[in-house]
Amino acid sequence: xxxxxxxxxxxxxxxxxxxELRCDPISGHTALYWYRQSLGQGLEFxxxxxxxxxxxxxxxxxxRFSAERTGGSVSTLTIxxxxxxxxxxxxxxxxxxxxxxxQFFGPGTRLTVL
Amino acid sequence: AQTVTQSQPEMSVQExxxxxxxxxxxxxxxxxxxxxxxxxxxxxxxxxxxQEAYKQQNATENRFSVxxxxxxxSFSLKISDSQLGDAAMYFCAFPNSxxxxxxxxxxxxxxxxxxx
Numbered sequence: 534x535x536x537x538x539x540x541x542x543x544x545x546x547x548x549x550x551x552x553e554l555r556c557d558p559i560s561g562h563t564a565l566y567w568y569r570q571s572l573g574q575g576l577e578f579x580x581x582x583x584x585x586x587x588x589x590x591x592x593x594x595x596x597r598f599s600a601e602r603t604g605g606s607v608s609t610l611t612i613x614x615x616x617x618x619x620x621x622x623x624x625x626x627x628x629x630x631x632x633x634x635x636q637f638f639g640p641g642t643r644l645t646v647l
Numbered sequence: 648a649q650t651v652t653q654s655q656p657e658m659s660v661q662e663x664x665x666x667x668x669x670x671x672x673x674x675x676x677x678x679x680x681x682x683x684x685x686x687x688x689x690x691x692x693x694x695x696x697x698q699e700a701y702k703q704q705n706a707t708e709n710r711f712s713v714x715x716x717x718x719x720x721s722f723s724l725k726i727s728d729s730q731l732g733d734a735a736m737y738f739c740a741f742p743n744s745x746x747x748x749x750x751x752x753x754x755x756x757x758x759x760x761x762x763x
Contacts, residue, residue: 564749575738575753576692589747622690628749635682636751638692 537639539625545645546615554610554642558627565608566636567600570622579623582608583630615646649674651741653754660729661762667714668724668757670739676700679742681715681722682751687735695737698722726759734761 538557546552558565567579569592578592582602593599597616602608612619622643626636650673660666672681683695698706698715705713710730714723726733736756742748 566749575755576740576751578750578752581749583749589750624690624692626692635694635697637694638684641690643690 539639543643556608556625562627564628566626568624649752651754657758659760670722672741682740683724684738685735
């Protein structure tokens with residue numbers, strides 16, 4: 534594919550509902566990252582995948598957040614029992630391997646929890 | 648923990664003029680990379696320029712250049728001949744040290760406005 538894609542572009546949900554956010558990385562990129570960007574803030578690291586494994590989940594804010602990656606490609610970030618403080622833009626990035634390689638970002642999913 | 652500080656929440660520049668965005672960081676590493684990313688209203692983060700710490704020469708990409716002061720841990724971005732399309736949020740980013748150098752720490756960003 535041409536770049537990293539994410540779906541949906543925007544998601545509005547009610548407090549307490551579960552949501553799934555999808556990321557399609559650039560073909561051949563083994564490293565995949567999820568970040569969260571709250572209003573007026575920088576990017577907050579959530580999780581890092583190398584292949585299908587997630588060696589670093591240290592940024593996930595609570596056990597309501599989980600992510601998986603299948604086939605070394607598509608990744609899904611799931612937020613259970615959404616809360617209003619989960620409202621943010623969720624950005625996905627991919628890169629060749631890991632360390633020091635340029636991370637290519639998707640356009641993000643804007644999540645609004647009412 | 649890594650820290651990346653962008654001390655200018657907002658900057659403005661006249662079209663065709665030059666503007667410099669500041670970034671400082673803290674690290675005990677001697678060899679690392681530094682990045683500037685641009686985020687326009689479309690939300691898509693785009694890499695503007697990358698600097699390798701072991702290189703003496705400052706990186707340049709067309710109208711974008713950096714002033715890298717390793718001893719001062721300073722990494723500023725200079726945009727020459729500013730264009731309307733340069734209006735965006737700019738983030739300085741720095742990889743964590745050691746085994747987690749895949750993880751980027753971002754500054755809080757500088758919102759750049761370009762006035763016609």
